[in-house]
Amino acid sequence: MTASHPTGVAQDLAPAPATGKLQGNLGVAGVAFMVLAAAAPLTVIGGNIPLGIGLGNGPGAPMGFVIASAVLLLFSIGFVAMTPHVSEAGAFFSYVSKGLGERAGMGIALVALITYTAIQVGIYGYMGWAVNDTVKTYGGPDIPWPVYAFLTLAVVACLGYRHINLSARVLGIALACEVLVVLAMSAMIFATGGAAGVNVESFKPSVFLHGSLGVAVLFGLTGFIGFEATAVFRDEAHDPARTIPRATYWSVLLLGSFYAVACWALVIAQGADHIKEVANNTLAGKGNLLLDSAQAYLGMVGRDIVNVLLISSLFACVLSFHNVLARYQYVLSRKRLLPEALGRVHARHESPHLSSIVQTLTAAVILAIFAALHLDPLVSVFGSMAGVATVGMVLLLSATSAAVYVFFSRHRELAGGRRFRSRIAPALAFVGLLGCAVLVLSNFTLLTGGSVAVSLVLAALPFLALLVGMARGQRPLRP
Numbered sequence: 500m501t502a503s504h505p506t507g508v509a510q511d512l513a514p515a516p517a518t519g520k521l522q523g524n525l526g527v528a529g530v531a532f533m534v535l536a537a538a539a540p541l542t543v544i545g546g547n548i549p550l551g552i553g554l555g556n557g558p559g560a561p562m563g564f565v566i567a568s569a570v571l572l573l574f575s576i577g578f579v580a581m582t583p584h585v586s587e588a589g590a591f592f593s594y595v596s597k598g599l600g601e602r603a604g605m606g607i608a609l610v611a612l613i614t615y616t617a618i619q620v621g622i623y624g625y626m627g628w629a630v631n632d633t634v635k636t637y638g639g640p641d642i643p644w645p646v647y648a649f650l651t652l653a654v655v656a657c658l659g660y661r662h663i664n665l666s667a668r669v670l671g672i673a674l675a676c677e678v679l680v681v682l683a684m685s686a687m688i689f690a691t692g693g694a695a696g697v698n699v700e701s702f703k704p705s706v707f708l709h710g711s712l713g714v715a716v717l718f719g720l721t722g723f724i725g726f727e728a729t730a731v732f733r734d735e736a737h738d739p740a741r742t743i744p745r746a747t748y749w750s751v752l753l754l755g756s757f758y759a760v761a762c763w764a765l766v767i768a769q770g771a772d773h774i775k776e777v778a779n780n781t782l783a784g785k786g787n788l789l790l791d792s793a794q795a796y797l798g799m800v801g802r803d804i805v806n807v808l809l810i811s812s813l814f815a816c817v818l819s820f821h822n823v824l825a826r827y828q829y830v831l832s833r834k835r836l837l838p839e840a841l842g843r844v845h846a847r848h849e850s851p852h853l854s855s856i857v858q859t860l861t862a863a864v865i866l867a868i869f870a871a872l873h874l875d876p877l878v879s880v881f882g883s884m885a886g887v888a889t890v891g892m893v894l895l896l897s898a899t900s901a902a903v904y905v906f907f908s909r910h911r912e913l914a915g916g917r918r919f920r921s922r923i924a925p926a927l928a929f930v931g932l933l934g935c936a937v938l939v940l941s942n943f944t945l946l947t948g949g950s951v952a953v954s955l956v957l958a959a960l961p962f963l964a965l966l967v968g969m970a971r972g973q974r975p976l977r978p
Contacts, residue, residue, distance in 0.1 A: 539816035540757060541677040541809050542625070543722040545789040548762050552788075553778035554945055555714035558700055558771035559707025561762040563715025564722065568755025570931040571723055574896055575751055577903035577925030579744040584906070584913060591895045592830065598902025606968035607898050608831055612824070613964045614891030618724055619820040620865050621884025623648040624876040626813045633806055645870035651814060652866065656859040659821045677812050678757070680793075680804055685764035687796040694770030701766050713938040714945065720935055721889045722758055723751070768792045821858055828854040836971075883957055886943055891961035893936045900929040 551560040578594070585593050591611055596604025627644030630651075635641055689697055700706050707715075765788060769777045781788045789809075794802035829851035831837040843853050874880050907914045907921035914921035944954045 539622070539812045540674070540722075540754070540761075541681065541789075541805070541812035542622075542816060543758060544681060544761050544765075545787075545809055547718040547722050548758075548765060549778040549781040549788045550945070551715040551718035551762070552766070552774055553782050554711065555718065556707055556710035556712050557775035557778075558766045559703075559709060559712065560715045561701045561759045561766065562707035563712065563717075563719035564755060564758040564762060565702075565719075566712075566716050567719035567723065567935075568751060568759070570720075570928060570935060571751045571755070571896075572748075573924050573928040573931060574900055575747050576920050577900060577928060579747055580914075580917070580920040580924075581903045581906060582744055582747075584910075590827070591899045592827070594899050595902045598904075598906035599898070602969045603898065603902075605836060605971055606965040607895060608827070608836065609964040609968035609971075610891050610894055610898075610961050611827055613961055614724075614888050614895065615820050615824050615827070616861065616865070617884040617891065617960075618888035619817055619824065620862055620869070621881040621888065622813055622817040622820065623651060623862065623866055624869065624874075624880030624884070626651050626810070626817065628876040628881075629810050629813060633810065636806075643870075644876040645866065648866055648870075648876075649863070651817065652859065652862060654814075655818050655821050656855070658818055659825055659855040659859070674815060677808050677815075680797075680801070680808055681757070681761050684793055684796055684801065684805070685761055688764045688768045688792070691796065693764075693767035694773065695767075697767055698771070700771045701763050706771070711942075714942055716935065717889075717938045717942055717945075719758065720893070720939070721885065723754060724888055724892050765789070765792055768796065821855070821862075824858045825851050825855040828857065883953070886954070887957050887960050889939055890936075890943070890958050891964075893932055893939055894961050894965065897929060897932040897936065900925045900932060904929065 548560065551563050552558070555563060581594060581597070585597055592604050592608040595607040624644065627646070627648035630647040631642055631644055766774045769788070769792070777786065777788055777791075780786045790802050790805060793805040797804075828837055832839055832854070843851070869880050903925040904922055907925075911921075940958060943958050944951060
């Protein structure tokens with residue numbers, strides 16, 4: 500038994516005539532690189548961790564990443580169980596359509612477009628600020644952030660237009676450098692004992708339950724934005740049936756452990772008694788927890804390397820989101836939900852080149868508006884867009900967990916007797932994600948940095964997209 504939907508919609512949502520097919524030879528490592536790069540590990544360590552420590556539960560912040568990882572691992576169990584039964588590369592859109600029907604799928608598709616467009620534009624703003632700040636640090640001129648943002652956009656446009664393997668190589672190199680420098684810094688901190696010796700205070704209930712654990716979980720969760728890239732690149736994976744599940748599990752495990760260990764190392768570096776003060780000074784612009792720790796344990800050269808890699812981390816992040824968005828539009832066009840031209844594949848590069856161009860133009864227009872309004876690149880651009888993306892991400896994951904549960908409830912013969920994978924884990928993930936949604940919405944002004952009124956409007960955008968998409972999916976579409 501399948502999800503019901505109006506007959507007209509079912510017919511109109513049939514795949515459009517083929518105009519080429521995406522191809523590639525991405526293995527587990529290549530797909531995982533896309534996810535890890537989209538998460539921008541160094542950016543999370545430099546931004547999310549100080550926020551989680553300063554505004555959250557201080558030295559207990561590493562548990563925020565542990566809890567977020569546990570919820571996403573539960574989600575992954577059901578997600579992976581359903582993967583063999585989803586033949587499209589539409590990621591959450593395809594899963595929700597399969598489990599909850601085409602109307603819900605269309606709503607989630609628009610939520611995904613809003614979510615990833617928002618975080619992509621936010622990263623462009625962060626990139627503009629970071630490059631300008633670095634240039635000024637080394638005695639260069641003070642150039643408006645939009646200049647660097649648009650230069651970054653131009654490079655991303657060139658890479659996004661070409662074959663996915665080129666982007667994978669670029670992302671892989673950038674990610675490897677990020678991970679190595681953070682591991683080196685963490686190793687030095689643990690080897691020297693930090694400020695007061697290596698300890699496990701961060702993982703004691705009396706420590707991580709003190710203060711606001713919810714805020715730490717919130718910022719832990721935002722570190723996983725871009726998580727669905729494993730399924731988005733299905734058509735370009737070497738062996739999707741094996742590659743996508745393995746890449747999904749590896750991505751969550753590697754990101755979660757990396758974030759938790761790096762956060763723990765920074766707590767050790769500054770000392771549990773002083774870490775909250777240091778983090779709050781970072782948020783007030785009176786220091787930099789990441790860069791100052793790098794200088795203390797890797798020297799000035801290490802600080803400079805981390806500073807440069809922070810910029811490469813931002814670039815890898817925005818390139819990965821560009822690729823995800825281009826492929827979302829590609830899949831939706833082949834479902835006749837977007838113009839058919841977006842489903843065309845370049846004859847030589849085997850990429851969704853027209854979809855990539857449209858995504859570039861979309862980001863350029865939004866950036867131009869923000870630049871014309873003279874918005875602050877961090878608080879007004881990155882902060883507000885990250886807030887929208889976080890709400891959208893939780894909505895995407897929750898809907899997908901519900902879709903997995905409903906799908907296997909209707910097709911019990913496909914579960915193979917594995918009730919935990921097909922029903923229990925998705926149900927637990929859904930409950931955990933609802934809890935995360937409450938945390939995100941109740942602390943939303945921390946993400947946006949704006950007023951309550953502005954925060955309410957921004958938080959409503961993903962839900963509005965869901966309603967508009969479902970309403971659109973109810974009506975027959977023109978062929």
